[in-house]
Amino acid sequence: MIGIIEATLLIILPLVLLAIIYAMGRVAKRKTGREPFASGHKFPSIYIPYKPWWLYYIAFFILWDIVVIFILFMVAEVSIYVIVSLAILIVTMIAYPIRTLRR
Amino acid sequence: MFEEIMFGIKVIVWTFAVIFIAFLTEWFYRKVLAHMQHRVGPKLAGTVGILQPIADFIKLMRKHQLSPEGTDDPLVDFTAIFGLWIMVILTMVLPIFGTEGLIGFHGDVVFVLALLAIASLVYIITPYLFPSPYPTIGAGRRAELYLSYEIPMFLAFAAVVFVAGSLKISDIIYAVTIVKGGIPAGILLIPALIVAVISSMARLKKIPFDIPEAETEIAGGWEAELAGRRLAFFNLLTDMKLFTLSGLIATFFLGGPLGPMFVVSGLEWLLVPFWHAFWFFLKTIIVIYVITAISAATARFRIDQVLRIFWNKLLSLSIIQIVILLVWWGL
Numbered sequence: 459m460i461g462i463i464e465a466t467l468l469i470i471l472p473l474v475l476l477a478i479i480y481a482m483g484r485v486a487k488r489k490t491g492r493e494p495f496a497s498g499h500k501f502p503s504i505y506i507p508y509k510p511w512w513l514y515y516i517a518f519f520i521l522w523d524i525v526v527i528f529i530l531f532m533v534a535e536v537s538i539y540v541i542v543s544l545a546i547l548i549v550t551m552i553a554y555p556i557r558t559l560r561r
Numbered sequence: 562m563f564e565e566i567m568f569g570i571k572v573i574v575w576t577f578a579v580i581f582i583a584f585l586t587e588w589f590y591r592k593v594l595a596h597m598q599h600r601v602g603p604k605l606a607g608t609v610g611i612l613q614p615i616a617d618f619i620k621l622m623r624k625h626q627l628s629p630e631g632t633d634d635p636l637v638d639f640t641a642i643f644g645l646w647i648m649v650i651l652t653m654v655l656p657i658f659g660t661e662g663l664i665g666f667h668g669d670v671v672f673v674l675a676l677l678a679i680a681s682l683v684y685i686i687t688p689y690l691f692p693s694p695y696p697t698i699g700a701g702r703r704a705e706l707y708l709s710y711e712i713p714m715f716l717a718f719a720a721v722v723f724v725a726g727s728l729k730i731s732d733i734i735y736a737v738t739i740v741k742g743g744i745p746a747g748i749l750l751i752p753a754l755i756v757a758v759i760s761s762m763a764r765l766k767k768i769p770f771d772i773p774e775a776e777t778e779i780a781g782g783w784e785a786e787l788a789g790r791r792l793a794f795f796n797l798l799t800d801m802k803l804f805t806l807s808g809l810i811a812t813f814f815l816g817g818p819l820g821p822m823f824v825v826s827g828l829e830w831l832l833v834p835f836w837h838a839f840w841f842f843l844k845t846i847i848v849i850y851v852i853t854a855i856s857a858a859t860a861r862f863r864i865d866q867v868l869r870i871f872w873n874k875l876l877s878l879s880i881i882q883i884v885i886l887l888v889w890w891g892l
Contacts, residue, residue: 463565468664471572472649476642476794483622483790 572653575663579652583801584614589846590803590853597857614800621793629786633690640690641794644683648801651676654730655808656817657841658834661731668728673809674715680802681707681764684773687795688783699783702864703773706763709871714760716879717753721813723886724750734817741889747814749889752882754814756875761806762852763867765799769859770867803849811844 588603588611595602603610628634653663654673666672685704688696722728724746725736737747763770773783787795811817820840824832862870 464568464664467565467569467572468650468653471569472576473642473646475573475576476645476649480638480642480790480794483626483793484624485626 571663575653576649579649579801579804580797582652583797583804584618585611586804586807586849587614587796587800589849590800593850593853594857597854618793618797621796622790624789626789626791627786628788629691629693632692632786637687637690637791640683640687641791641798644680644687644798645794645801647676647680647683648798648805651680651805652801652808655805655841656730656734656812656837657808658818658838660734660818660837665729665731669730670718670722670728670733673730674718677764677806678711680798681711683798684783688786691786693786695779695785696783698779699773699775699785702775703766703783705864706766706770706773706867709868710760710763710875713756713871713875713879714764716876716883717756717760718809718813720750720753720879720882720886723883723890730812730817734812734819737814737816738819744889746889747816749885750814750882752878752885754810756879756882757810757814758848758851758855759875760871761810762855763871764806765803765852767852768856769862771861772864772867775861803852804845807845807848807852808841810848811841815844815848817841817844 591613592602592610603613606612606616628637651673654665654669655662656665681703685700685707688700688703691697721733721736724739725733727733737745737750739746766773779785784792784795808817818837818841820836820843822833822836824836
């Protein structure tokens with residue numbers, strides 16, 4: 459088991475090292491506001507009117523699946539927790555507005 | 562205090578070592594892929610091109626950093642460093658030189674899966690920071706892909722944890738050696754292994770699951786606007802992810818560092834870590850080779866095909882795997 463000092467070192471040291479390596483890269487940017495996209499043609503930057511509102515659901519999904527899998531992991535025998543977790547899994551899978559289910 | 566200093570030195574050495582291993586992984590992937598496509602692959606930098614990924618990294622670090630007007634630059638810089646940092650921390654859990662990694666604690670499996678989920682979120686959020694259509698479309702595809710592969714992959718890992726009955730990686734490496742009712746767990750876990758390998762390919766965006774970048778359709782997709790040091794860091798992140806995921810599959814399904822050892826008495830301190838590392842890297846390389854072979858042999862799926870594969874087939878397979886294990890457990 460690692461202590462608080464080790465945990466702090468574990469978090470800080472790689473972050474600092476990577477930040478130093480990143481800072482060694484070239485920072486200079488092109489001056490123009492008209493940047494080329496991947497095609498190589500120059501045209502003004504545009505904002506996409508499309509708002510990723512469903513990003514919230516992805517963040518929620520990440521928390522949810524970690525919690526459910528955690529419950530699954532903790533129960534190493536057939537019990538009500540396993541059955542309920544699988545039921546939640548299937549219900550949520552159907553409830554998500556994924557493209558295949560829109561058809 | 563001395564122990565803390567030594568631990569700090571270990572962390573620094575580990576960080577650089579794992580970056581070097583990520584470069585070697587990329588070289589191996591490119592070389593094998595080229596061989597399968599009847600090409601030579603990297604050959605100019607170093608012997609048999611082994612230094613080519615490092616040369617590419619340095620070249621990208623020296624390039625101009627393109628950034629379209631309206632980009633959230635500080636946040637893009639942060640995600641580039643943060644994503645790589647997560648992967649470095651993840652590799653510290655891998656049991657390379659023994660049955661335990663640099664860090665190991667009860668519940669480290671959940672820690673690993675949580676960090677993998679956060680790393681995926683980095684890939685989804687970063688493209689949204691650019692006011693450009695290509696990354697936005699790529700991020701949307703990435704998110705859809707993420708929702709598809711996440712549950713089957715977690716269930717595949719859950720199957721191994723179920724067999725091991727522990728949340729600690731140092732216990733999980735012994736899961737495949739458990740025999741019950743005359744049937745070894747390693748054989749029963751083959752469906753979960755298949756699910757884990759295919760889901761890992763989707764997580765890595767390897768062909769045939771490279772729809773978030775799809776050069777011929779959306780010009781690189783999520784990484785279309787990345788340039789210079791940002792692209793260098795995200796490329797390194799992808800390489801490190803390939804090594805980490807292959808290492809995790811080797812740990813969970815192939816016994817990780819376990820294998821026959823030939824140890825001379827008096828040299829245990831040197832030979833035991835050597836053999837552990839040997840078996841771990843051998844198994845990891847086999848997994849990387851399988852991933853590369855599938856990538857070389859297949860063409861890109863459409864997004865709807867991918868979703869159908871994961872939600873209909875692989876999710877079913879992983880649930881069947883859990884049921885098989887429940888029956889096996891009752892023997």
